[in-house]
Amino acid sequence: MKKISYLIFSLSLFSLSIASAQTKKTTSPQPKAFPAEVARPKLVVGLVVDQMRWDYLYRYYNRYTNGGFKRLVNEGFSVENTLIPYTPTYTACGHTCIYTGSVPALHGIIGNDWYDAETKKNLYCTEDTSVTTVGSTPSSEGQMSPKNMLTSTITDELRLSTNFKGKVIGISLKDRGSILPAGHTANAAYWYQGTTGNWITSSYYMKAVPTWIADYNKLKLANKFYAKNWETLYPINTYVNSTADEKAYEGKTSTFPHQLTQNIDKNFDAIRSTPYGNTITLDLAKLAILSEDLGQDNNTDFLAVSCSSTDYIGHGYGPNSIEVEDTYLRLDKDVEEFLNYLDKKVGKGNYTIFLTADHGAAHVPGFMTENKIPAGVVSDRDIATKLNAFLNEKFKVNNIVLRSMNNQIIFDHDKTDNGSVSFDVIKAASIEYLKKLDGFANVVDISRIAQSTLPEIQKTMITNGYNARRSGDLYYILNPNWFNGSSTGTTHGNWNPYDAHIPLVFMGWGIKQGASNKTHYMTDISATLAALLHIQMPNGCVGEPITEITNK
Structure with a gap:
């Protein structure tokens, strides 16, 4: 009698579980239908x-x-x-x-x-x-x-x-x-x-x-x-x-x-x-x-x-x-x-x-130094002038730097391609020179950014900013709160x-x-x-x- 009662009880549980499963199946969320028209703001x-x-x-x-x-x-x-x-x-x-x-x-x-x-x-x-x-x-x-x-x-x-x-x-x-x-x-x-x-x-x-x-x-x-x-x-x-x-x-x-x-x-x-x-x-x-x-x-x-x-x-x-x-x-x-x-x-x-x-x-920068926080400025014109003087003295190449702009050094490729000194040598010497200037944290060859030892965030940002047909040859990174500009007022770009x-x-x-x-x-x-x-x-x-x- 106990065995029969247990069987009936088990069958009841089984029936309930099937019913429950069927209920869940029929009441489960349906995929959201798309509206008749795509809604957009005016x-x-x-x-x-x-x-x-x-x-x-x-x-x-x-x-x-x-x-x-x-x-x-x-x-x-x-x-x-x-x-x-x-x-x-x-x-x-x-x-x-x-x-x-x-x-x-x-x-x-x-x-x-x-x-x-x-x-x-x-x-x-x-x-x-x-x-x-x-x-x-x-x-x-x-x-x-x-x-x-x-x-x-x-x-x-x-x-x-x-x-x-x-x-x-x-x-x-x-x-x-x-x-x-x-x-x-x-x-x-x-x-x-x-x-x-x-x-x-x-x-x-x-x-x-x-x-x-x-x-x-x-x-x-x-x-x-x-x-x-x-x-x-x-x-x-x-x-x-x-x-x-x-x-x-x-x-x-x-x-x-x-x-x-x-x-x-x-x-x-x-x-x-x-x-x-x-x-x-x-x-x-x-x-x-x-x-x-x-x-x-x-x-x-x-x-x-x-x-x-x-x-x-x-x-x-x-x-x-x-x-x-x-x-x-x-x-x-x-x-x-x-x-x-x-x-x-x-x-x-x-x-x-x-x-x-x-x-x-x-x-x-004046505000920062007034409050004992390091800061300073550099000048594109000064950077180009100093680098040209250095390269002329070292390699006897005259005005090979065309521009310093957008945190980049742009060389005259007519001179680098036809000169007696390889472009790689010129770039390497320029990097070592620039890194010694006040306010410079680092300088990299943009075409070889992947091989640099820069922090990943700097690598990524420089890479994303580099356009092969429009960008320069070297990229320089300044110390925090140093920028290219005037000693009065402020700017941005870093x-x-x-x-x-x-x-x-x-x-x-x-x-x-x-x-x-x-x-x-x-x-x-x-x-x-x-x-x-x-x-x-x-x-x-x-x-x-x-x-x-x-x-x-």
């Missing part, structure tokens, strides 16, 4: 703040409004540890990397300019003598296009994916900050002409500027801001995150208030080195949204905006100046107004915006975190709230946008999507 806005160190998000955080940088951080997703994966870290390279997801080795923009071995002269990154100025009198300022960029951009891919129905417009005071992000297929790119105060473009894009640009140019808004002068937004004694108002190592007259009225109708270029340059840039961006109906239909548009005045002011005064602090407090208010305009015109939740920077900046650590915040359509300290790279920005928009990555992209940010 507008994507790229906001690049030129020379914005990552720590500026938090250095002035307590003084920001709730609607500007704070809103981006608190409503969006901050990718806190975003790094530039190449060197040198310059404006043109940064804007190109952000929008191509590629590195100079592939996209070809190795600096703001470089020495062209074929023409034997310097070539500016967006220089194009085959086009003409549109929107002003003929000048070299308008002879610009993206033709020197070798890869596509995320903006190009958006145009391709929408069969050119989605509009793309680039806006920046700097031509390179407008042209390179907008890509090869842009509807328009506009930049500021300092000689006239006009926003101009080139015949690469159009034959004449639209009426809204022509009318805007007539206003000569720089004069309106010159009339205000530049005073601190708040009482100057409250700027506790900065040094004293005037320091000898700041590159320009640094006493507030800065007088600007003398520039009215005379020097339109001076607006660049004031916070008002950012104001007129974002003002034009709002006008572009209105006039071009951006974000008003089912074809996703893209507006690429770069605020450049932060770079001009940073170069002039340095990260610890009251000028830089005041500039970011003012830019915060400008960003708040811009976001409010997007909410009103495009609709909150209908647009995706990202904030980032093309590079950071070093502390001014591999170090102060130049290579950038802010990256996404907000809006498809983006969840949060933050991550996982390491990501500038190259990941375009890959992320491609994933978000369900379009192809740019054709030289080496980045990966940042999956933490998305709700999709």
Whole structure:
């Protein structure tokens, strides 16, 4: 009887297990069905703040409004540890990397300019003598296009994916900050002409500027801001995150208030080195949204905006100046107004915006030494002159060094190929000489970087920045907080975190709230946008999507 009861009990358990398995099978999650139509935001806005160190998000955080940088951080997703994966870290390279997801080795923009071995002269990154100025009198300022960029951009891919129905417009005071992000297929790119105060473009894009640009140019808004002068937004004694108002190592007259009225109708270029340059840039961006109906239909548009005045002011005064602090407090208010305009015109939740920077900046060496931290400067001209003198004395070769630029030494290959001394011997001697100069940490033969004893991060960044047809022969690495420039003001360009650590915040359509300290790279920005928009990555992209940010 016990055996029969046990058998019945066992059969019952077996029946229950089958039923349970069948239940689990029928209730297990099914693959997510794709929607009938691919969802995308109506507008994507790229906001690049030129020379914005990552720590500026938090250095002035307590003084920001709730609607500007704070809103981006608190409503969006901050990718806190975003790094530039190449060197040198310059404006043109940064804007190109952000929008191509590629590195100079592939996209070809190795600096703001470089020495062209074929023409034997310097070539500016967006220089194009085959086009003409549109929107002003003929000048070299308008002879610009993206033709020197070798890869596509995320903006190009958006145009391709929408069969050119989605509009793309680039806006920046700097031509390179407008042209390179907008890509090869842009509807328009506009930049500021300092000689006239006009926003101009080139015949690469159009034959004449639209009426809204022509009318805007007539206003000569720089004069309106010159009339205000530049005073601190708040009482100057409250700027506790900065040094004293005037320091000898700041590159320009640094006493507030800065007088600007003398520039009215005379020097339109001076607006660049004031916070008002950012104001007129974002003002034009709002006008572009209105006039071009951006974000008003089912074809996703893209507006690429770069605020450049932060770079001009940073170069002039340095990260610890009251000028830089005041500039970011003012830019915060400008960003708040811009976001409010997007909410009103495009609709909150209908647009995706990202904030980032093309590079950071070093502390001014004078500030560092004042605080007992090693720092210094070198000069390209001095480096080339000294190296030429050394090589001439040692090998009897005259002026074999053509340039020292972009942290690179460029030799005259006509002389190295036909000389009595082998090029390898010349390079080896140059390396040993340069390594003894003040401020030099190391020098490497770029063509043999893999065999060098550099730390892996430096190897990778130099390799990513090296383009075989456009780069030089030797690469020099300076000690931390040494840079190539003037003893006053600051600059950027090196591999170090102060130049290579950038802010990256996404907000809006498809983006969840949060933050991550996982390491990501500038190259990941375009890959992320491609994933978000369900379009192809740019054709030289080496980045990966940042999956933490998305709700999709």
